[in-house]
Amino acid sequence: MNTAVNLCGVTLKNPVMTASGTFGSGAEFAEFVDLNKLGAVVTKGVANVPWEGNPTPRVAEVYGGMLNAIGLQNPGVELFAQRDIPFLKQYDTKIIVNVCGHTVEEYAAVAERLSNEPVDLLEINISCPNVKEGGIAFGQSAKTVCEVTEEIKKYAKQPVIMKLSPNVSDIAEMARAAEAGGADAVSLINTLTGMKIDIHRRCFALANRTGGLSGPAVHPVAVRMVYESAQAVKIPVIGMGGIMTAEDAVEMILAGATAVSVGTANFTNMHATEEIIKGIERYMRQYHVADISELIGAVHDR
Numbered sequence: 075m076n077t078a079v080n081l082c083g084v085t086l087k088n089p090v091m092t093a094s095g096t097f098g099s100g101a102e103f104a105e106f107v108d109l110n111k112l113g114a115v116v117t118k119g120v121a122n123v124p125w126e127g128n129p130t131p132r133v134a135e136v137y138g139g140m141l142n143a144i145g146l147q148n149p150g151v152e153l154f155a156q157r158d159i160p161f162l163k164q165y166d167t168k169i170i171v172n173v174c175g176h177t178v179e180e181y182a183a184v185a186e187r188l189s190n191e192p193v194d195l196l197e198i199n200i201s202c203p204n205v206k207e208g209g210i211a212f213g214q215s216a217k218t219v220c221e222v223t224e225e226i227k228k229y230a231k232q233p234v235i236m237k238l239s240p241n242v243s244d245i246a247e248m249a250r251a252a253e254a255g256g257a258d259a260v261s262l263i264n265t266l267t268g269m270k271i272d273i274h275r276r277c278f279a280l281a282n283r284t285g286g287l288s289g290p291a292v293h294p295v296a297v298r299m300v301y302e303s304a305q306a307v308k309i310p311v312i313g314m315g316g317i318m319t320a321e322d323a324v325e326m327i328l329a330g331a332t333a334v335s336v337g338t339a340n341f342t343n344m345h346a347t348e349e350i351i352k353g354i355e356r357y358m359r360q361y362h363v364a365d366i367s368e369l370i371g372a373v374h375d376r
Contacts, residue, residue: 139289
Protein backbone atom coordinates (compact mmCIF):
# COMPACT_ATOMS: atom_id res chain seq x y z
CA MET A 75 0.00 0.00 0.00
CA ASN A 76 1.60 3.24 -1.18
CA THR A 77 0.55 6.50 0.50
CA ALA A 78 3.32 8.66 -1.02
CA VAL A 79 2.37 11.54 -3.30
CA ASN A 80 4.39 13.64 -5.71
CA LEU A 81 3.90 17.35 -5.09
CA CYS A 82 5.68 19.47 -7.70
CA GLY A 83 8.56 16.99 -7.87
CA VAL A 84 8.79 16.67 -4.08
CA THR A 85 7.82 13.27 -2.65
CA LEU A 86 5.69 13.35 0.50
CA LYS A 87 5.47 10.04 2.42
CA ASN A 88 1.72 10.69 2.75
CA PRO A 89 -0.62 13.49 1.65
CA VAL A 90 -1.26 14.93 5.14
CA MET A 91 0.22 18.33 5.98
CA THR A 92 -0.47 20.97 8.60
CA ALA A 93 -2.28 24.17 7.63
CA SER A 94 -0.41 27.42 8.04
CA GLY A 95 -1.18 29.35 11.20
CA THR A 96 -2.47 26.35 13.13
CA PHE A 97 0.77 24.52 13.95
CA GLY A 98 3.28 27.28 14.52
CA SER A 99 6.49 26.13 12.90
CA GLY A 100 6.34 22.69 14.49
CA ALA A 101 8.06 23.28 17.83
CA GLU A 102 4.78 23.96 19.67
CA PHE A 103 3.42 20.53 18.73
CA ALA A 104 6.59 18.42 18.62
CA GLU A 105 6.08 17.20 22.20
CA PHE A 106 2.68 15.79 21.27
CA VAL A 107 2.94 14.91 17.56
CA ASP A 108 5.60 12.82 15.85
CA LEU A 109 6.58 15.21 13.08
CA ASN A 110 8.37 12.36 11.32
CA LYS A 111 4.98 10.88 10.43
CA LEU A 112 3.70 13.97 8.61
CA GLY A 113 3.87 14.40 4.87
CA ALA A 114 4.92 18.01 5.43
CA VAL A 115 4.86 20.78 8.00
CA VAL A 116 3.50 24.06 6.65
CA THR A 117 4.82 26.90 8.77
CA LYS A 118 3.06 29.95 10.09
CA GLY A 119 3.18 32.91 7.71
CA VAL A 120 6.63 34.48 7.33
CA ALA A 121 7.14 38.10 6.22
CA ASN A 122 10.25 40.05 5.26
CA VAL A 123 10.17 41.86 8.64
CA PRO A 124 8.42 41.05 11.95
CA TRP A 125 4.66 41.72 12.09
CA GLU A 126 2.90 42.47 15.37
CA GLY A 127 -0.51 41.31 14.19
CA ASN A 128 -3.91 42.71 15.11
CA PRO A 129 -5.09 43.99 18.50
CA THR A 130 -6.89 41.59 20.85
CA PRO A 131 -9.34 39.92 21.11
CA ARG A 132 -8.30 38.04 17.99
CA VAL A 133 -10.14 34.70 18.27
CA ALA A 134 -13.80 33.84 18.74
CA GLU A 135 -15.59 30.49 18.79
CA VAL A 136 -18.64 30.18 16.50
CA TYR A 137 -21.00 27.42 15.37
CA GLY A 138 -18.99 24.78 13.55
CA GLY A 139 -15.64 26.45 13.89
CA MET A 140 -13.85 29.64 14.85
CA LEU A 141 -13.07 33.15 13.69
CA ASN A 142 -9.53 34.48 13.83
CA ALA A 143 -8.05 37.89 13.16
CA ILE A 144 -4.49 37.19 14.26
CA GLY A 145 -3.14 39.41 11.51
CA LEU A 146 -0.28 37.07 10.57
CA GLN A 147 1.85 37.92 13.59
CA ASN A 148 5.34 36.54 12.91
CA PRO A 149 8.99 37.14 13.83
CA GLY A 150 10.19 37.85 10.29
CA VAL A 151 12.22 35.78 7.85
CA GLU A 152 15.64 36.30 9.46
CA LEU A 153 14.71 34.83 12.84
CA PHE A 154 12.66 32.14 11.09
CA ALA A 155 15.69 31.07 9.05
CA GLN A 156 17.99 31.05 12.08
CA ARG A 157 15.64 29.29 14.52
CA ASP A 158 12.78 27.41 12.87
CA ILE A 159 14.38 25.86 9.79
CA PRO A 160 17.15 24.14 11.81
CA PHE A 161 14.52 22.83 14.22
CA LEU A 162 12.40 21.32 11.42
CA LYS A 163 15.44 19.83 9.68
CA GLN A 164 15.80 17.45 12.62
CA TYR A 165 12.73 15.58 11.39
CA ASP A 166 12.02 13.33 8.42
CA THR A 167 9.32 15.52 6.94
CA LYS A 168 9.09 18.10 4.18
CA ILE A 169 9.16 21.82 4.99
CA ILE A 170 6.73 24.20 3.30
CA VAL A 171 7.12 27.87 4.22
CA ASN A 172 4.02 30.04 4.10
CA VAL A 173 4.95 33.51 2.84
CA CYS A 174 2.98 36.71 3.50
CA GLY A 175 3.39 40.33 2.44
CA HIS A 176 1.68 43.68 1.93
CA THR A 177 3.30 44.35 -1.44
CA VAL A 178 4.67 42.27 -4.30
CA GLU A 179 8.13 43.46 -3.30
CA GLU A 180 7.69 42.05 0.23
CA TYR A 181 6.69 38.63 -1.12
CA ALA A 182 9.64 38.64 -3.52
CA ALA A 183 12.07 39.60 -0.74
CA VAL A 184 11.07 36.57 1.35
CA ALA A 185 11.23 34.23 -1.65
CA GLU A 186 14.71 35.51 -2.48
CA ARG A 187 15.89 35.22 1.17
CA LEU A 188 14.70 31.61 1.31
CA SER A 189 16.04 30.66 -2.12
CA ASN A 190 19.14 29.01 -0.69
CA GLU A 191 17.60 27.70 2.53
CA PRO A 192 16.88 23.96 2.93
CA VAL A 193 13.11 24.22 2.56
CA ASP A 194 11.14 22.18 0.06
CA LEU A 195 8.32 24.41 -1.17
CA LEU A 196 6.90 27.92 -0.70
CA GLU A 197 3.19 28.57 -0.12
CA ILE A 198 2.22 32.15 -0.94
CA ASN A 199 -0.64 33.59 1.11
CA ILE A 200 -2.41 35.91 -1.32
CA SER A 201 -5.24 36.64 1.09
CA CYS A 202 -3.02 39.41 2.49
CA PRO A 203 -4.22 43.02 1.97
CA ASN A 204 -2.54 44.72 -1.00
CA VAL A 205 -1.65 48.10 0.51
CA LYS A 206 -0.96 49.61 -2.91
CA GLU A 207 -4.48 48.77 -4.09
CA GLY A 208 -6.47 50.13 -1.17
CA GLY A 209 -6.34 47.00 0.96
CA ILE A 210 -8.08 44.54 -1.39
CA ALA A 211 -6.57 41.07 -1.01
CA PHE A 212 -4.10 40.05 -3.71
CA GLY A 213 -6.15 36.91 -4.25
CA GLN A 214 -9.36 38.72 -5.18
CA SER A 215 -8.15 39.86 -8.61
CA ALA A 216 -7.19 37.32 -11.27
CA LYS A 217 -4.84 39.83 -12.90
CA THR A 218 -3.06 40.42 -9.60
CA VAL A 219 -2.84 36.69 -8.84
CA CYS A 220 -1.09 36.15 -12.15
CA GLU A 221 1.25 39.12 -11.69
CA VAL A 222 2.23 38.22 -8.11
CA THR A 223 2.92 34.64 -9.15
CA GLU A 224 5.08 35.75 -12.07
CA GLU A 225 7.12 38.06 -9.84
CA ILE A 226 7.68 35.48 -7.08
CA LYS A 227 8.75 32.88 -9.63
CA LYS A 228 11.60 35.19 -10.64
CA TYR A 229 13.13 34.84 -7.16
CA ALA A 230 12.02 31.46 -5.83
CA LYS A 231 14.21 28.42 -6.34
CA GLN A 232 11.69 26.10 -4.66
CA PRO A 233 8.34 25.15 -6.24
CA VAL A 234 5.68 27.80 -5.58
CA ILE A 235 2.20 27.03 -4.24
CA MET A 236 -0.32 29.88 -4.48
CA LYS A 237 -2.81 29.77 -1.59
CA LEU A 238 -6.15 30.95 -2.94
CA SER A 239 -8.76 33.06 -1.18
CA PRO A 240 -12.34 31.70 -1.21
CA ASN A 241 -13.73 35.24 -0.99
CA VAL A 242 -14.19 35.46 -4.76
CA SER A 243 -17.01 34.81 -7.22
CA ASP A 244 -15.09 32.32 -9.41
CA ILE A 245 -12.39 30.22 -7.74
CA ALA A 246 -11.56 28.40 -10.98
CA GLU A 247 -10.62 31.73 -12.58
CA MET A 248 -8.17 32.38 -9.73
CA ALA A 249 -6.66 28.92 -10.05
CA ARG A 250 -6.19 29.42 -13.79
CA ALA A 251 -4.58 32.83 -13.16
CA ALA A 252 -2.09 31.27 -10.74
CA GLU A 253 -1.27 28.55 -13.26
CA ALA A 254 -0.84 31.15 -16.01
CA GLY A 255 1.59 33.04 -13.77
CA GLY A 256 3.75 29.94 -13.42
CA ALA A 257 2.52 28.48 -10.13
CA ASP A 258 3.64 24.92 -9.51
CA ALA A 259 0.53 24.18 -7.41
CA VAL A 260 -2.42 25.88 -5.75
CA SER A 261 -3.77 25.37 -2.24
CA LEU A 262 -7.28 26.19 -1.03
CA ILE A 263 -9.26 27.31 0.72
CA ASN A 264 -8.04 30.04 2.99
CA THR A 265 -10.59 31.28 5.54
CA LEU A 266 -13.97 32.76 4.65
CA THR A 267 -14.63 36.27 5.95
CA GLY A 268 -17.04 36.24 8.89
CA MET A 269 -18.26 38.28 11.85
CA LYS A 270 -19.53 37.66 15.38
CA ILE A 271 -21.34 40.14 17.62
CA ASP A 272 -21.58 39.90 21.41
CA ILE A 273 -25.30 40.59 21.87
CA HIS A 274 -25.00 41.18 25.63
CA ARG A 275 -22.29 43.82 25.31
CA ARG A 276 -23.52 44.90 21.84
CA CYS A 277 -20.00 44.97 20.52
CA PHE A 278 -17.93 43.07 17.97
CA ALA A 279 -16.41 39.87 19.35
CA LEU A 280 -13.15 40.62 17.52
CA ALA A 281 -11.23 43.87 17.78
CA ASN A 282 -10.80 43.70 14.00
CA ARG A 283 -14.62 43.37 13.58
CA THR A 284 -14.23 40.67 10.93
CA GLY A 285 -12.14 37.52 10.96
CA GLY A 286 -11.43 34.36 9.02
CA LEU A 287 -13.92 31.54 9.48
CA SER A 288 -12.41 28.06 9.64
CA GLY A 289 -13.48 24.65 10.89
CA PRO A 290 -16.06 22.06 9.84
CA ALA A 291 -18.60 24.71 8.83
CA VAL A 292 -16.51 25.63 5.78
CA HIS A 293 -15.77 22.07 4.65
CA PRO A 294 -18.52 21.65 2.01
CA VAL A 295 -17.55 25.00 0.47
CA ALA A 296 -13.91 23.94 0.42
CA VAL A 297 -14.69 20.58 -1.23
CA ARG A 298 -16.66 22.34 -3.97
CA MET A 299 -13.86 24.86 -4.59
CA VAL A 300 -11.17 22.17 -4.62
CA TYR A 301 -13.18 20.22 -7.18
CA GLU A 302 -13.73 23.29 -9.39
CA SER A 303 -10.05 24.23 -9.23
CA ALA A 304 -8.86 20.69 -9.96
CA GLN A 305 -11.11 20.65 -13.03
CA ALA A 306 -9.69 23.99 -14.20
CA VAL A 307 -5.91 23.46 -13.94
CA LYS A 308 -3.29 20.83 -14.69
CA ILE A 309 -1.05 21.64 -11.70
CA PRO A 310 -1.55 19.89 -8.34
CA VAL A 311 -4.21 21.12 -5.92
CA ILE A 312 -3.80 21.01 -2.14
CA GLY A 313 -7.12 20.83 -0.31
CA MET A 314 -7.91 22.34 3.07
CA GLY A 315 -10.87 23.74 4.96
CA GLY A 316 -12.59 22.02 7.87
CA ILE A 317 -10.74 18.71 7.62
CA MET A 318 -11.40 17.10 11.00
CA THR A 319 -11.31 13.38 10.15
CA ALA A 320 -9.81 10.93 7.67
CA GLU A 321 -13.18 10.85 5.91
CA ASP A 322 -12.94 14.62 5.33
CA ALA A 323 -9.41 14.20 3.95
CA VAL A 324 -10.43 11.38 1.59
CA GLU A 325 -13.33 13.52 0.38
CA MET A 326 -10.86 16.26 -0.57
CA ILE A 327 -8.61 13.77 -2.39
CA LEU A 328 -11.56 12.34 -4.33
CA ALA A 329 -12.46 15.93 -5.31
CA GLY A 330 -9.02 16.29 -6.88
CA ALA A 331 -6.56 17.18 -4.12
CA THR A 332 -3.08 15.66 -4.35
CA ALA A 333 -2.45 16.54 -0.69
CA VAL A 334 -4.47 17.95 2.21
CA SER A 335 -3.75 20.40 5.03
CA VAL A 336 -5.23 19.99 8.50
CA GLY A 337 -5.79 23.24 10.39
CA THR A 338 -8.45 24.03 12.97
CA ALA A 339 -8.63 20.38 14.02
CA ASN A 340 -5.19 20.82 15.62
CA PHE A 341 -6.72 23.19 18.19
CA THR A 342 -9.31 20.68 19.40
CA ASN A 343 -7.22 17.52 18.98
CA MET A 344 -3.43 17.73 18.99
CA HIS A 345 -3.22 14.25 17.47
CA ALA A 346 -5.57 15.03 14.56
CA THR A 347 -2.91 14.80 11.84
CA GLU A 348 -1.60 11.42 13.00
CA GLU A 349 -5.14 10.05 13.35
CA ILE A 350 -6.03 11.24 9.85
CA ILE A 351 -2.94 9.53 8.39
CA LYS A 352 -3.94 6.25 10.06
CA GLY A 353 -7.54 6.71 8.93
CA ILE A 354 -6.53 7.17 5.29
CA GLU A 355 -4.53 3.95 5.51
CA ARG A 356 -7.57 2.13 6.97
CA TYR A 357 -9.73 3.45 4.13
CA MET A 358 -7.22 2.22 1.56
CA ARG A 359 -7.18 -1.25 3.12
CA GLN A 360 -10.97 -1.35 3.37
CA TYR A 361 -11.44 -0.54 -0.32
CA HIS A 362 -8.33 -2.39 -1.56
CA VAL A 363 -6.59 0.74 -2.84
CA ALA A 364 -2.96 -0.13 -3.61
CA ASP A 365 -1.76 3.38 -4.38
CA ILE A 366 -3.26 6.63 -3.10
CA SER A 367 -2.88 8.16 -6.56
CA GLU A 368 -5.85 5.98 -7.57
CA LEU A 369 -8.05 8.19 -5.36
CA ILE A 370 -6.99 11.63 -6.61
CA GLY A 371 -9.93 13.12 -8.50
CA ALA A 372 -11.73 9.78 -8.61
CA VAL A 373 -15.17 11.16 -7.76
CA HIS A 374 -17.88 10.35 -10.32
CA ASP A 375 -21.59 10.82 -10.85
CA ARG A 376 -24.01 8.30 -9.41
